[in-house]
Amino acid sequence: MFEVATKVHDERRQGEAFAPTIADEKEYKRRFYIESYGCSMNFSDSEIVASILSKEGFGATPHLQEADLILVNTCSIREKAEQTVRKRLTEFRKLKHKKPSLLVGVLGCMAERLKSKFLEEEKLVDLVVGPDAYRSLPGLILDADDGQKGINVLLSREETYADISPVRINSNGITAFVSIMRGCNNMCSFCVVPFTRGRERSRDPESIINECRDLFNAGYKEVTLLGQNVDSYYWTGTLPSKEGKIDAQFWPPLTPPTGENNTQPLLMQDADSNSDTLKSEVSEILSSPVGREYYAQPLLINNSGKNKDTSKSEVSAWLSFPVGGNQGLGTQSGMVAGVAVTFASLLEMVAQISPELRVRFSTSHPKDIIDEVLFTMAKYDNICKYIHLPLQSGSNRILQLMNRSYTREWYIAKVNRIREIMPGCGISADIIAGFCTETEEDHQTTLRMMEYSKYDMSYMFFYSERPGTLAERRYDDDIPEEIKKRRLQEIVDLQNKLSQQSNKEDLGKTFTVLIEGDSKKSKRDWMGRTSNNKVVVFPKNGFNFKKGEYVMVKVNDCTQATLLGE
Numbered sequence: 001m002f003e004v005a006t007k008v009h010d011e012r013r014q015g016e017a018f019a020p021t022i023a024d025e026k027e028y029k030r031r032f033y034i035e036s037y038g039c040s041m042n043f044s045d046s047e048i049v050a051s052i053l054s055k056e057g058f059g060a061t062p063h064l065q066e067a068d069l070i071l072v073n074t075c076s077i078r079e080k081a082e083q084t085v086r087k088r089l090t091e092f093r094k095l096k097h098k099k100p101s102l103l104v105g106v107l108g109c110m111a112e113r114l115k116s117k118f119l120e121e122e123k124l125v126d127l128v129v130g131p132d133a134y135r136s137l138p139g140l141i142l143d144a145d146d147g148q149k150g151i152n153v154l155l156s157r158e159e160t161y162a163d164i165s166p167v168r169i170n171s172n173g174i175t176a177f178v179s180i181m182r183g184c185n186n187m188c189s190f191c192v193v194p195f196t197r198g199r200e201r202s203r204d205p206e207s208i209i210n211e212c213r214d215l216f217n218a219g220y221k222e223v224t225l226l227g228q229n230v231d232s233y234y235w236t237g238t239l240p241s242k243e244g245k246i247d248a249q250f251w252p253p254l255t256p257p258t259g260e261n262n263t264q265p266l267l268m269q270d271a272d273s274n275s276d277t278l279k280s281e282v283s284e285i286l287s288s289p290v291g292r293e294y295y296a297q298p299l300l301i302n303n304s305g306k307n308k309d310t311s312k313s314e315v316s317a318w319l320s321f322p323v324g325g326n327q328g329l330g331t332q333s334g335m336v337a338g339v340a341v342t343f344a345s346l347l348e349m350v351a352q353i354s355p356e357l358r359v360r361f362s363t364s365h366p367k368d369i370i371d372e373v374l375f376t377m378a379k380y381d382n383i384c385k386y387i388h389l390p391l392q393s394g395s396n397r398i399l400q401l402m403n404r405s406y407t408r409e410w411y412i413a414k415v416n417r418i419r420e421i422m423p424g425c426g427i428s429a430d431i432i433a434g435f436c437t438e439t440e441e442d443h444q445t446t447l448r449m450m451e452y453s454k455y456d457m458s459y460m461f462f463y464s465e466r467p468g469t470l471a472e473r474r475y476d477d478d479i480p481e482e483i484k485k486r487r488l489q490e491i492v493d494l495q496n497k498l499s500q501q502s503n504k505e506d507l508g509k510t511f512t513v514l515i516e517g518d519s520k521k522s523k524r525d526w527m528g529r530t531s532n533n534k535v536v537v538f539p540k541n542g543f544n545f546k547k548g549e550y551v552m553v554k555v556n557d558c559t560q561a562t563l564l565g566e
């Protein structure tokens with residue numbers, strides 16, 4: 001649950017209402033108001049809902065009183081999020097008394113979790129629609145107009161809303177989220193997402209590239225590719241072709257990585273008993289078109305044991321990398337079939353839209369992030385050097401209870417690898433204090449892991465049990481609340497210290513900053529971000545800069561959360 005919260009689970013945006021950013025001249029039959037809670041996937045979904053409704057003649061309003069339809073896009077990640085929604089619904093009751101034709105709908109994870117119970121428990125609710133059923137909204141609204149309460153919480157194995165062009169909500173016109181996949185197959189024991197958002201599906205890369213390119217052409221300068229676990233993005237299918245090869249507009253010709261850090265693309269250090277198998281798989285890669293064409297340098301295999309950040313899954317991920325230097329497995333009129341697109345290759349496609357378009361992504365899973373992604377990041381200046389790598393706990397025993405599928409040692413190897421390939425890359429984490437059976441020693445190990453990883457920032461929570469999760473079924477939530485809170489406070493205090501240290505190390509340095517808008521505190525200052533995701537505030541000082549421009553800013557002071565520059 002907390003991991004999703006980390007997907008830019010921005011507390012300042014909770015309950016944010018749709019506010020169209022451009023004056024809309026269209027005549028609408030009716031008005032809808034939508035309020036969103038939870039992670040950025042939910043905010044992104046609200047943009048899809050807005051698009052579906054606008055095709056049905058609904059115009060958006062940021063004012064409740066004007067609405068004919070009120071929608072709340074909900075989050076189930078924490079109990080507090082659900083309580084907030086319930087409280088909000090009671091406030092809508094008064095409006096419904098005044099305007100009986102008003103429809104109220106609940107969307108998202110809470111709708112999926114509670115299903116028809118919502119209609120029973122919250123009598124004023126007319127519509128309950130789960131995250132995979134937004135296309136059915138127009139039909140359900142028609143039913144509700146006739147007095148029939150509507151519910152659709154069917155989860156899908158295919159739905160990605162790939163063909164729906166989202167209407168941007170509350171956008172600054174510079175940065176946008178682009179959903180690349182839906183659902184999650186991981187079953188972390190504390191998490192409700194696999195039950196509310198269903199199985200993992202990857203979206204068609206052509207539609208992703210088109211959406212990112214359209215955003216860039218509309219003046220956007222940064223896209224964040226969103227998924228519950230972006231590293232497991234994997235799509236196979238057919239892409240447009242030109243002259244028998246994949247159209248370079250979707251898949252530019254691959255080039256070997258450049259830069260001194262990339263001279264040895266995959267450092268395979270293996271001391272395990274299965275090293276013979278690994279070596280034979282690696283030879284297979286070497287003799288494949290990918291090994292020969294994409295990575296000019298041979299893979300380095302040694303047994304020093306310095307870095308055991310290698311696994312069969314990494315090898316097989318490499319083997320699944322698109323074959324034949326831009327060739328699919330077969331062609332049909334204007335298309336190339338049998339193409340496999342991994343997350344690294346998708347990143348490369350998006351990065352090549354324009355060097356002026358920054359690319360971010362969220363969230364990575366420590367068990368799945370591989371060298372191929374790190375080298376792709378290193379290769380492109382416009383792929384931001386920032387990775388959100390949820391830790392959750394530093395204790396191997398707790399990680400196992402959480403069903404996280406990695407160990408502390410594995411996680412350390414990933415952090416080492418990121419620092420080795422991209423020195424200066426920002427790293428952040430999610431951390432849960434007080435998971436079931438957590439001892440003081442487990443907690444201390446988490447603190448030590450934080451010290452080791454030197455996170456620039458973290459999203460930190462204490463464990464709260466969610467109904468329906470594996471943890472609820474398997475374990476007692478046995479850590480008293482005061483202990484959870486005390487441990488969380490220690491985690492927060494340490495993170496504050498680490499963030500401060502990290503910011504102090506930037507004093508005197510100059511960064512390329514993308515201006516996102518006015519600083520919240522003063523219109524006389526700009527606010528922007530560095531590639532490694534640090535917020536920079538600097539005075540406008542009469543310079544003629546504009547939102548969306550890249551500027552060089554020298555850092556001369558800092559707070560714990562912000563770099564102050566000139």
Ligand code: SF4
Binds near residue numbers: 003185191194
């Ligand atoms: S990876 Fe784990 S925590 Fe993240 S969404 Fe999937 S199940 Fe939840």
